């Protein structure tokens with residue numbers, strides 16, 4: 475791939491990129507029971523990032539780094555503006571509770587279906603009996619294990635009753651002449667909405683990094699994962715590879731983490747994997763008096779992930 479718009483390489487990769495766009499446009503990728511994400515339009519591809527970067531670095535960089543290396547360098551070092559040169563527009567259908575989290579990402583442009591102007595979409599996200607989750611014990615924001623099937627069946631039946639009942643009330647309000655903007659006020663957060671969502675690649679990657687992460691709620695994670703894997707990966711294969719390597723599958727060691735590793739390597743009598751006892755002896759002094767310490771837990775998890783702790 476080359477940044478030179480007249481080169482044969484650029485032309486052939488541009489036509490390949492266009493073929494990918496043509497295959498993806500308006501294809502609805504299903505999410506949850508009745509939602510979807512769909513590519514409406516895209517401006518740019520991997521080459522757009524490279525082209526923009528070469529403006530700032532000049533032609534000299536072409537001799538020392540190919541396009542893939544350059545994209546990976548930019549992403550690794552958070553040189554972000556070249557990624558803002560590509561824009562992607564989606565059409566999404568999302569339950570409102572999930573949408574509420576989605577719209578917190580302020581760096582996108584949104585145009586949403588209006589339930590003042592039109593009747594509310596007659597679809598609510600439903601939960602299978604096996605999909606109810608317990609409250610997580612370790613994370614106050616998260617979910618734990620699935621609930622037993624018999625409990626799930628009751629919850630699903632109650633959910634259906636609630637959603638049908640509220641939909642009937644809404645319908646009766648409309649039939650009684652109530653304005654749509656007022657009739658909607660008691661619709662549940664499970665009601666689907668639709669919106670155009672346009673965002674540049676840099677901010678899309680930021681959204682994906684936060685919402686594909688295991689700390690994000692399962693429902694929005696499914697949307698983010700679908701957008702990432704089904705749409706961003708084929709449109710921007712080199713950027714996607716770098717994103718996985720330097721964001722999703724990477725980890726950062728904080729100053730206190732680095733101190734723990736340094737103390738463990740210099741003080742521990744044995745080679746890794748180190749024991750919990752050795753870890754506690756080497757922990758950051760500020761954690762030592764705390765019974766519960768999230769930062770210590772995160773540090774332990776990182777060492778375990780690297781095979782440095784049992």
Ligand SMILES: Cc1cc2nc3c(=O)[nH]c(=O)nc-3n(C[C@H](O)[C@H](O)[C@H](O)COP(=O)(O)OP(=O)(O)OC[C@H]3O[C@@H](n4cnc5c(N)ncnc54)[C@H](O)[C@@H]3O)c2cc1C
Pocket residue numbers: 578579580581582677680684685689690691
């Ligand atoms: C797992 C998880 C849990 C969360 N829990 C909560 C919660 O309990 N309560 C809650 O309210 N929110 C919660 N959020 C939402 C979170 O705080 C952010 O609002 C959301 O993730 C959007 O992130 P952002 O601001 O970085 O994104 P964007 O709005 O897209 O902004 C991208 C970046 O642009 C910059 N930026 C954008 N707008 C401004 C601005 N006005 N001023 C300065 N810089 C700006 C910032 O650098 C920002 O990081 C949670 C998010 C996640 C992923």
